[in-house]
Amino acid sequence: MDAGTLTDIVGPSGSGKTTLLLALARLLGDVSGELTLDGADASGLDPRVWRTRVAYLPQRASLVSGTVGDNLTLPWLLKVRAGQSPPAMADLRQALDGVGLDDIALDRDVSRLSVGQAARIALLRTILTGPDVLLLDEPDASLDDASAAQVARMTTDFVDRGGAVVRVRHARTDAGADRRYRLDDGRLTELTERD
Amino acid sequence: MTEATGVVAIGWPQLALASGFIIAVGAITLVLHLGVAKDLAIATLRTYAQLLALGFVLRWVFRTNTPLLVVAILCVMLLAATRIVLRRSPDAPPGLFGSTLLSMAITGITITFVVTGLVVGVDPWWRAQYVIPIGGMIIGNSMSGIALALERVFADLDSRSDEVLALTALGATPWEAARASVRTALRAGLIPGINTLAAVGIVFIPGMMAGQVLAGVDPLVAAPYQIVVMMMVAAADVLGSVCAVLLSYGRRFTSDGVYLEKGHRA
Known part of the structure; x- marks a missing residue:
């Protein structure tokens, strides 16, 4: 996967799409194979540091109990980012406005968010940590059209800023993807324009 | 008679x-x-x-009344209590016998001998007539709290598995991902002990005091004994639960810090 590219992977349920993303994020125990980032072998990096650079976003948006602000600053409470400062509140406000969540206050309790709002906040939280690679697991599977469009825009903005995205989907590929693959029975096949 | x-x-x-x-x-x-x-x-x-x-x-x-015999009986009590605790925690992963036994032994034995040696001032401090009943009460009563805490930590981790995965994906350590479940479990383990402390003497006369009173001891002599035992049982509950949970939650994570969800466990 090159920097600044969006890769779509499609395949039927149970074909191993999520497993592939988990393996790329080193979130799967007992796997073999080679994994490199910028030419550096994954085994040379602490798994937690790897996950800050190759960030996996689960299909079900998991926000912790608390406010939107608590969730957006959560990654900076983790030891792996010790010494780094979280974004300022003004920057978080601007980031929320930029993804169509201008009506969501930072002190809103996450239990009062819709599914689409929670999905956008979970994606924003991951993007704000500044990973090199974003692994998206069915990011728009259960979203309404407006939320899905916002998620797609956040994804392409991330790519435009030089990030690499691997996105898995049940069936639909996106015309905006730079490369498209089909995963079936553990075999990855590149799709051409005609597919 | x-x-x-x-x-x-x-x-x-x-x-x-x-x-x-x-x-x-x-x-x-x-x-x-x-x-x-x-x-x-x-x-x-x-x-x-x-x-x-x-x-x-x-x-x-x-x-x-030999110290070796006292130690042997305490060991039998601890082994039996550990088996019962693990049987009451079906969600706990296998291989917790050692850490649970260690938690119960550290807290149970320490607190028992603090009571007999320092609080009651028995001479010698290992006298069987005191150590065995007091040790039995402390180990037996702390069992419920430890079993509840162990059961709850693994059940709560399973119910939070999505959140645990999301936290791990953000770079969290197993402790950072599991902390909320550990807190929930310890709180659950402590509530019965706190309820007992609050209700004792009003809702029920505890067994030890009832036994002493029936045996002809002045109630004002029996009460301080019971207070000591209640405090020690509560302390053993807390310390035992904390030790057992902290020594065991990590078994649900791989060496790479990944939470093992149902279906991915050995």
């Missing part, structure tokens, strides 16, 4: 009279076809056999 200590001893005729109630209960269960008469009979016989055997063993142990 009154002995020199002021205790009214119970003889076989009195035991038979008390058992008459159980025979009456058995008759009722037979008439109502409740299907538990056999279980009731076996349970009653077991009560006779187990408590009389305990009486004989304790009499021998108290008369022999």
Whole structure:
């Protein structure tokens, strides 16, 4: 996967799409194979540091109990980012406005968010940590059209800023993807324009 | 029948009279076809056999009174308690015997000897007549809290598995991902102990104090003993639960810090 590219992977349920993303994020125990980032072998990096650079976003948006602000600053409470400062509140406000969540206050309790709002906040939280690679697991599977469009825009903005995205989907590929693959029975096949 | 200590001893005729109630209960269960008469009979016989055997063993142990024997009996208690705790925690991963035994041993033995040696001031501090009943109460009572905390931490981790995965994906350590579940589990483990501390003396007269009073001890002498035991049981509950949970939650994570979800466990 090159920097600044969006890769779509499609395949039927149970074909191993999520497993592939988990393996790329080193979130799967007992796997073999080679994994490199910028030419550096994954085994040379602490798994937690790897996950800050190759960030996996689960299909079900998991926000912790608390406010939107608590969730957006959560990654900076983790030891792996010790010494780094979280974004300022003004920057978080601007980031929320930029993804169509201008009506969501930072002190809103996450239990009062819709599914689409929670999905956008979970994606924003991951993007704000500044990973090199974003692994998206069915990011728009259960979203309404407006939320899905916002998620797609956040994804392409991330790519435009030089990030690499691997996105898995049940069936639909996106015309905006730079490369498209089909995963079936553990075999990855590149799709051409005609597919 | 009154002995020199002021205790009214119970003889076989009195035991038979008390058992008459159980025979009456058995008759009722037979008439109502409740299907538990056999279980009731076996349970009653077991009560006779187990408590009389305990009486004989304790009499021998108290008369022999050697430190090695005291240690051996505490070990048997700890092994049995550990087995019971793990049986009551079906969600716990396998291989927790060592850490649970260690948690119960550290807290149970330390607190027992603090009570006998420093609080009560028994001479010698390992005297079987004190160490065994007090150790038994502390280990036995702390079992429920530890079992509850262990059961809850793994059940809560499973119910939060999406959140745990999301946190791990953000770079969290196993401790950072599991912390909320550990807190929930410890709180759950402590609530019964706190309730007992609050209700004691009003809702019920605890067994030890009741036993001492029945044995002719002045209630104002029995009460401080009971207070000491209640405090020590609560402390053993807290320390045992904390040790057991902290030593075991990590077993649900791989060496790379990944939470093992259902279906991915050995």
